Amino acid sequence: MVESNMIKRKSTLAGLVGLILLLLLAACGGGGAGTAGEGADSPNPSPKTAEKPREPIELKIHAGGVSEEEFNKRFKNVLQSKFPHIKLVWMPSNGKGTTIQDYVASGDIPDIIRNISSTVQSNYLNLGLEYDMRELVKKYNYDLSRFNPIYLKGFIDLTSQNGELYGLPVSPFFSRVLYYNKDLFDKFGQPYLKDGMTWDEIYDIARKMTRVEDGVAYRGFSANVATFFTYNEYSLSTLDPEKDELSSFDTWKKMFDNYIRFYQIPNNEIRPTLAEEGAMFQKGTVAIHADIYSPYLDLSMLKNWDMVSIPIIEGAPKKIGTFPPGYLMITKQSKHKEEAFQVIMEMLSDEVQMTDARNGFLPTVNNKDMMSVLGQDSPVYKDKNMKAVGYYEFAPLRPVRAKGMTVIETNVADTILRNSFLDAALGKTDVNSALRKTDELLKQEVEKAKSRTK
Structure with missing residues (x-):
């Protein structure tokens, strides 16, 4: 009889332990049902604390x-x-x-x-x-x-x-590319441009494409001249980072000589202002145009155009200068x-x-x-050769003035350089004289800046 009672007590105790375990599991939210009283089946779920709206x-x-x-x-x-x-x-x-x-x-x-x-x-x-x-x-x-x-x-x-x-x-920000008018290439029986061409190759094509036919003057080449210098593959600043003078005279001369030859092609003379020169391609009578790649570009007046990679000056880093x-x-x-x-x-x-x-x-x-x-969703660029934009790596930004050196705005220095190039391209002066004038004007700007800080 005693043994029977002990068995009953053990059975009851085991049942109580099992019940407690079941209740503990339910309280812990087993199966993702939530805590007791907050499950999906609970008739009175507890309200969640509303997130305080942020002050306007x-x-x-x-x-x-x-x-x-x-x-x-x-x-x-x-x-x-x-x-x-x-x-x-x-x-x-x-x-x-x-x-x-x-x-x-x-x-x-x-x-x-x-x-x-x-x-x-x-x-x-x-x-x-x-x-x-x-x-x-x-x-x-x-x-x-x-x-x-x-x-x-x-x-x-x-x-x-x-x-x-x-x-x-x-x-x-803007990369550099060459645009070309495919209709003119078709008209004059020239093969289209391709990525990776050299400036010498582009120069030969520009010579062939420059002509006068039926009273219309066709130019082989035009450019947004700023892209030559402000966004150059050398990452070269106009004002030397550590001296109050034009940086690397010889490198600038190499760039001037490379580009000016295009404007020495008979009937391909540069326009009298840089703004006019930069707008020539849109007129439909220029075969090749050097400029920035830009999502703002409007060439809707041209029926058939495309672009290829910008050539790199021989001996320069194979990088694309960019507008920051x-x-x-x-x-x-x-x-x-x-x-x-x-x-x-x-x-x-x-x-x-x-x-x-x-x-x-x-x-x-x-x-x-x-x-x-x-450019895949761009009505301007979705069907164009977008590989041209990043054909080469982007060049580092041009170095800035060293600590302690007098700073002038880069666009002031660059404008001086571009204007000197225009004078040389128009035949008003030679390249060496144009660069020496640039050097003199830069020094004057530095002195002006120094006087303002005194």
Whole structure:
């Protein structure tokens, strides 16, 4: 009898233990049903804590060189979807009273500025707007290695004293290519151009294509002359980084000689202004045109054209000189720096840059997939030879002035050089004299800059 009672007690105890285990398993949410009283079958599920809505703010954006229409198309919908609490206020950058200097003078300072490297001194640093993003990069664990290093390093070298990060690179930036009018090649029985050609080959074709027929003068070659020098394969600056003089006289002479010969072909003379020369190809009477690759290009007046890789001067690095990207920067006066940084991160996201690339904008990140779809959704470029754009590697940005050297805006120095080339190409002077004049004018600009800082 005692033994029978002991067996009963053991059986009861085992049953209680089993029940407790079942209850514990249920409480732990086994099978994904949720905690007790919160499962899908619970008649009275506990209400979840609502996320507190973020306070609405305004962010002002000044993007010199970019229209409001372009900004809206590329960024606004994405940003509004991602940050519904942020109202983006567009500050016009064209027209009277809309320069960044005008806004700063009136005390209406934007939170985000887009600028380019050639004017960052006068349009950002000299205005006391500089803000170092490194703290925010660290806080958000933002991966800077995703960018093409030539654009990040070049900007840091240009703007910082101790490694400060004042901006992140944003498209557009521009490669160099040769455009050609296929109708003229057909008309004169010449084979089409191909990638990897040399300047000597292009020169021979330009000579053959330059002619007068039925009273119409056809030119074999024209160019946006700025692309020869500002975006050169040597990554050579106009003003020497360490001296107050023209950099590398002999290299500039080599470039001048290479290009001027095209304008010495009879009936292929350069136009009297660089603007006129740059617009000649659109008239339909020029066979080959050297210019930047640009998503803004309008060649709709030409029925049949394509492009190939830009030739590289013999002995130069086999790299394509590029027009640097813009840079997105935060002002130190902004009261919403973190939100501004979040917006910038989204503008530079892979998703946005992939869409940009499909529309013809070169990505600022290292992403071969983006380059492989470049221009596929662009009505201008979807059927063109897009391999020409990146046929060679992109050259590093031109070196900046050494620490302690007097700085002048790069576009001022480059304009002096281009004008000297025009004088030589027009036959007003020889190449050596043109370059010596460039050297003299650069020294004068440096002295002016020194006198302003005294």
